[in-house]
Amino acid sequence: MTKVSTGKLTSHPTPVQEVIEKHQRGLNANPALYLQQNNSQLTQEVRDAAANYMGAQSSDIALTDSTTMGTALVINGLQIRENQEMLTTEFDYYSTHESLRYKAARTEATVREIPLYQNIQKVSEDEIVDILIDAVRPQTRLITATWVHSSTGLKVPIRRISDRLAEINANRSQSDRVLLFVDGVHGLGVEDATMSDLNCDFFTAGTHKWLFAPRGTGVIWGNPRSQAAVSPTIPTFTRTGDWGGRMTPGGFKPFEHQWAQAEAFRFHQQLGKSRVQKRIHSLSRQLKEGLANMSNVTLYTPMSKNLFSGIICFDVNHFSPVQVVRQLRQRNIIASDTPYAPSHARLTPGVYNTPQEVEQVLTAIRDLA
Structure with a gap:
């Protein structure tokens, strides 16, 4: 998972x-x-x-x-x-x-x-x-x-x-x-x-x-x-x-x-504060860049390196945020939706995640059509 x-x-x-x-x-x-x-x-x-x-x-x-x-x-x-x-x-x-x-x-x-x-x-x-x-x-x-x-x-x-x-x-x-x-x-x-x-x-x-x-x-x-x-x-x-x-x-x-x-x-x-930041930022950047290239996704997290951290928020066409979370859960991916109006789907990669896992997440979102 x-x-x-x-x-x-x-x-x-x-x-x-x-x-x-x-x-x-x-x-x-x-x-x-x-x-x-x-x-x-x-x-x-x-x-x-x-x-x-x-x-x-x-x-x-x-x-x-x-x-x-x-x-x-x-x-x-x-x-x-x-x-x-x-x-x-x-x-x-x-x-x-x-x-x-x-x-x-x-x-x-x-x-x-x-x-x-x-x-x-x-x-x-x-x-x-x-x-x-x-x-x-x-x-x-x-x-x-x-x-x-x-x-x-x-x-x-x-x-x-x-x-x-x-x-x-x-x-x-x-x-x-x-x-x-x-x-x-x-x-x-x-x-x-x-x-x-x-x-x-x-x-x-x-x-x-x-x-x-x-x-x-x-x-x-x-x-x-x-x-x-x-x-x-x-x-x-x-x-x-x-x-x-x-x-x-x-x-x-x-x-x-x-x-x-x-x-x-x-x-x-x-672990090292600088190493933790570097890893989480790297995974977040990988997610953002992957989502930004998907025609079925609207990305809300800024692309600027100074304006993002470890949270990635987005929408998928024809799916509510709750539906996105449920669809990912069926693929053994644990995501969340934001408790705001409007709400968005949310991914928050941790230091324990890997680039390979990020690619699995991106593939699952790409398949939501």
Whole structure:
């Protein structure tokens, strides 16, 4: 069976699964004692491993259950006045839009939604950056951006946006700075980039997709220059006293999954971030070029090397996205359809896929006529 659906949930690599099982045995044998003896140390190991992978400090890393939780924690904790606004785009994810709506209802701040581009098949980095920056107003307090769109596969030039915002913020007071929040779930584990490379203000991602971490795990990173603008929502159980610790929700949870997250970060670094990016980009490019040459296919993911990552979205003539997924499933190919309107068929090749498997997928799609 060929799995090209890394963008949803992935299987645990053997090293990660072994750590999960080790902690399960310890917890089952004596849960209270095992938790008491290990939680603080293992939680810090996860934050250290995440920071090492992301090129950050562990004090700036919070642990969450998902991208959705991280998004909600940052937006809910944002210091914003009723005369300020939060700027988002039509193409950001549902969880971002809902978190903004909840925040607006509580604070009377406003939410403004704009298009990020006019035509996905003609989009450019300049167009994305110019549209977003031109939309900034004196009252704009927050901008949300999705690093890699799960609806089309578009990769947004986060660093270029950050650099342009720095020019705007140079003339603003601390409470009026425009903060850039990034949903990074479909870039983390694919792109060879650090938080310094992106230079946004807040970054969140689930780690149970491209990073192969256990289900129900994720991270938030807060730029030290901006951490004071976001306060915790859920009380923490950590005792570090730093921002990342305070932002890490407490409560009892599947600790064996959270603790094994460290192994997933280490596993990915053993593979090599640059090697992972090179392989996934190569497979994605192979898919895109193959699909672009099919008369029965409409490709939505940009061809530009700077505007795609690991997600490929397309339509097949005379088939709905759901039908495409079903047809591929009958050929032992696991794909997905995007949960948006309009929806598209979606392929997300992982580091474990091969060029030969990509050719099998392309042959199966070519045969859908």
